[in-house]
Amino acid sequence: MNRMSRDSEGPPPLPAQVGPYLRELVRRTRGVCGADLVSVLAVGSLALGDYRPGRSDVDVTVVVEPSVSGAVLRELAGALAHPRLPCPAPGLELVVYDRGFAGRASGLAGYLLDLNTGPLLPSRASFDPARSPAFWYVIDRSVAHRAGVVLFGRPAREVIAPPAASDLLAAVRASVREHTEGEGHLADNRVLNGCRSVVFCRTGRWTAKRVAAREIAACEPGFRPLVEGALAGFERPRAEAVGLPAAEVRAFLTWVRERVDEAAGAVEH
Incomplete structure (x- = not known):
């Protein structure tokens, strides 16, 4: 077949x-x-x-x-x-x-x-x-x-069996930590992965990065300029990637980690 x-x-x-x-x-x-x-x-x-x-x-x-x-x-x-x-x-x-x-x-x-x-x-x-x-x-x-x-x-x-919820949230936590450190990852991809992690924790579904980013931009106006900048960067080839403000990226990913920790804590209890 x-x-x-x-x-x-x-x-x-x-x-x-x-x-x-x-x-x-x-x-x-x-x-x-x-x-x-x-x-x-x-x-x-x-x-x-x-x-x-x-x-x-x-x-x-x-x-x-x-x-x-x-x-x-x-x-x-x-x-x-x-x-x-x-x-x-x-x-x-x-x-x-x-x-x-x-x-x-x-x-x-x-x-x-x-x-x-x-x-x-x-x-x-x-x-x-x-x-x-x-x-x-x-x-x-x-x-x-x-x-x-x-x-x-x-x-x-x-x-392919789905991972247990606790294992999956632990993995999402580890992924966000990896992207917070940033080494070896493009800034726009770090932001978009963060968006997808939050949407997953809120909905239990995996979405395309751009779909998740638009959801976060719509409901989190404080992060909208950064997320829109990441979406624009994602349209460029990898070799032509542009940077994003490092402090803003780190602040956003700190917020993402807090949302993931909340979801993991709810599962643990």
Whole structure:
């Protein structure tokens, strides 16, 4: 079965700029993994309808049978590495899980392979989840469960379990702390991720960054100029990103942390 559809409401069309790339990625993944391949899912901005050419990475989750060997995973990393498979986006972020782990709720990173590659993304192929902060993967699996676009195989909700609420809020907390520090993150993306975190805590749903930012700008007038500046910056390619006032960004993310802490405290009690 090879279908590019979404298993949740309102599927966004996959951008034309990445369609051929994703088809070739699936072809190579099937060729390497064979019968052990369970699903290939587009996640992140592709799943949420917020992909921006020149700005967004291509995010993909792969689910395989537990019998997949380390040699196969290393072969897959090589087959998908840029420029061997030229990436049309700033980068590819691809994570492979075994079906047993992916199918149960967890607050761990838990991957078999975490591959970062692309023209603007530092190359990395990790096979040891203990070396990576877990929160990125917990959030990504939550988005994948709710909105993953099926590129091949079984639907996202059949193969990716949603994290427990406490684990997910802990992950959102850690994400906000990471963006507050700011190292290695564009200012506009830090602000938009903060908006999405607050909207998630208020509604329990993951939204596109731009949708979340418009919601925050509408209901928090004190932060509106900063959020609108982040939205304008997000329209620019990554290589042409512009800065935002550092003190305002930090103040906003401090406010975001307080909102996330309130939501986490409500769950804990």
